Amino acid sequence: MGLSNKQLPKLGFLYLDYVLRFFDHSNFKGWPNKIETVTYHWKNDKDRFIKEVKRKKIDVLIGNIPATAYETFREIARALPHVRFIPSMDTQFSNKSKENVTRFAWKYDLPIPKTYVYYKHDNADKFLKKCKYPKIIKKSYGPSNYGGYFVHKVDSYKEARDLYDKKQYHPQYFQDFAPMEADIRVMLIGHKPVCAFWRRAPEGEWLTNTSQGGSMDYNDVPKNVLDLAVKVSKAAKAEYWACDVAYGIDGKVRILECATAFAAFPYIRDWIGQYMMWSLSEGRFRKPHAPMFNWEELGKLDSSILRTMRHIHFGSFNASYDGAYFGKKRKLFGDNEVYLHVLDNEYKMHDVKRRWSEEWPSEIYNYQDNFALKSSKKSSSKEEVSNEKNAPHPTKDESSESQSQESKITKEELSDFLTSVDGIGSKKVNKIVEHFGNVDEVVGVLHQNTSVLTEVKGITKKLASKVEKAWKKLLK
Numbered sequence: 001m002g003l004s005n006k007q008l009p010k011l012g013f014l015y016l017d018y019v020l021r022f023f024d025h026s027n028f029k030g031w032p033n034k035i036e037t038v039t040y041h042w043k044n045d046k047d048r049f050i051k052e053v054k055r056k057k058i059d060v061l062i063g064n065i066p067a068t069a070y071e072t073f074r075e076i077a078r079a080l081p082h083v084r085f086i087p088s089m090d091t092q093f094s095n096k097s098k099e100n101v102t103r104f105a106w107k108y109d110l111p112i113p114k115t116y117v118y119y120k121h122d123n124a125d126k127f128l129k130k131c132k133y134p135k136i137i138k139k140s141y142g143p144s145n146y147g148g149y150f151v152h153k154v155d156s157y158k159e160a161r162d163l164y165d166k167k168q169y170h171p172q173y174f175q176d177f178a179p180m181e182a183d184i185r186v187m188l189i190g191h192k193p194v195c196a197f198w199r200r201a202p203e204g205e206w207l208t209n210t211s212q213g214g215s216m217d218y219n220d221v222p223k224n225v226l227d228l229a230v231k232v233s234k235a236a237k238a239e240y241w242a243c244d245v246a247y248g249i250d251g252k253v254r255i256l257e258c259a260t261a262f263a264a265f266p267y268i269r270d271w272i273g274q275y276m277m278w279s280l281s282e283g284r285f286r287k288p289h290a291p292m293f294n295w296e297e298l299g300k301l302d303s304s305i306l307r308t309m310r311h312i313h314f315g316s317f318n319a320s321y322d323g324a325y326f327g328k329k330r331k332l333f334g335d336n337e338v339y340l341h342v343l344d345n346e347y348k349m350h351d352v353k354r355r356w357s358e359e360w361p362s363e364i365y366n367y368q369d370n371f372a373l374k375s376s377k378k379s380s381s382k383e384e385v386s387n388e389k390n391a392p393h394p395t396k397d398e399s400s401e402s403q404s405q406e407s408k409i410t411k412e413e414l415s416d417f418l419t420s421v422d423g424i425g426s427k428k429v430n431k432i433v434e435h436f437g438n439v440d441e442v443v444g445v446l447h448q449n450t451s452v453l454t455e456v457k458g459i460t461k462k463l464a465s466k467v468e469k470a471w472k473k474l475l476k
Helices: 047-057 067-079 091-094 098-107 123-128 159-169 223-238 266-280 294-298 340-346 400-407 409-421 426-436 440-448 452-454 461-476
Strands: 009-016 037-040 060-062 084-086 115-118 135-138 150-152 174-175 180-189 192-198 215-217 240-248 253-259 330-333 336-339 373-377 384-386
Touching: 009 340, 037 060, 047 067, 047 192, 067 091, 091 098, 091 223, 091 253, 098 115, 098 253, 115 123, 123 159, 135 452, 180 266, 192 223, 192 266, 192 294, 223 240, 223 253, 253 294, 266 336, 330 340, 336 340, 409 440, 409 461, 426 440, 440 452, 440 461, 452 461
Parallel strands: 009 037, 009 060, 060 084
Antiparallel strands: 115 174, 135 150, 135 174, 180 192, 180 240, 192 215, 240 253, 330 336, 373 384
């Protein structure tokens, strides 16, 4: 079963100078072929980086992109259509900024605190003068966007005005303050929760970050929190993912943050590596088994031990040899008491496949650059203003508007194009769409690498080549 050594894709680690490395070779223990490394050196390094990836014949580039390099790597990914990025650039959309997390949540109707994003600072000021307090003000973009150090609670207009005058955050991003009991970090691999823990604020404080003095515990993470995290991971089509979920005193759960860039114990990174090896080898390597609520058992260990533990393996439930423990272990979960091993069937680890279409194209969603600040020519002061009169409305969900701006191809139009190629009929068109999931994914394949069409039964290399020529002619 699975691919031979020669059939395996060529892997590469994507590194960046001055950025902590999420993966290394030890996370891919047992991979038989050489794993390349390619390091991006910032500034004007894009062309050299692309050439090195091509020279090393890398098929899969693995690694997170920091916020300040995200748009550059959008361009790099387009220049390397044959290369699969893990996580994909679309999955990493939320890594770039808190604003992107908000737009992602708006599109998929995910619960978040009421959020306001202003690029026109004078409009923000008018709103802040009349709104109700307290508000949470956050720095949306930047390389140091973690640990709670750029999150502020303000109780009046004066506090908000003083903060913005001092920090000069752009855009002006703030949320309604929703009092919470604690927040919960959930880490997922293939949409399956593999670790979850509560983070509680010190007495008299409101920030829960452990770097700010918050405490952690692993017990009794609620079902609605895990279900929400799974829903968010699936919406992001994420190979691996983390969600911070606020557990409100009103009983509601809300997404605070979500991204592929997060602090993870070494054994979690090992599990992600094993998961990728299993997925990319078409089942040749063992899929990691992380039983539900394993974190409660591991959480009994001192955190200093968890920070050094490597290559942890759990056996899957089998009544013939471990039924005495796992077969009888029950837990109150949701409204019912359930056997723990049953939950592994409810929360499965899915094989996340490559996406070919672009969900968050920079031409539409790169608000940071499209509506950047620049010095006002009418004033000699250092005050900055938005460079675009039509900056986006503060709380509008722009997903519907964005769809209308993209050049969408219907299934009928795709069918007309494909059937114009000698050798492709309507049955093959249906097979192609069914194989890749939807029309957008097929269009992505046509844009990036038509040879992938040979995965569909009945599509030969010669036929795929004909499609490529016809597509290029159509685009012209």
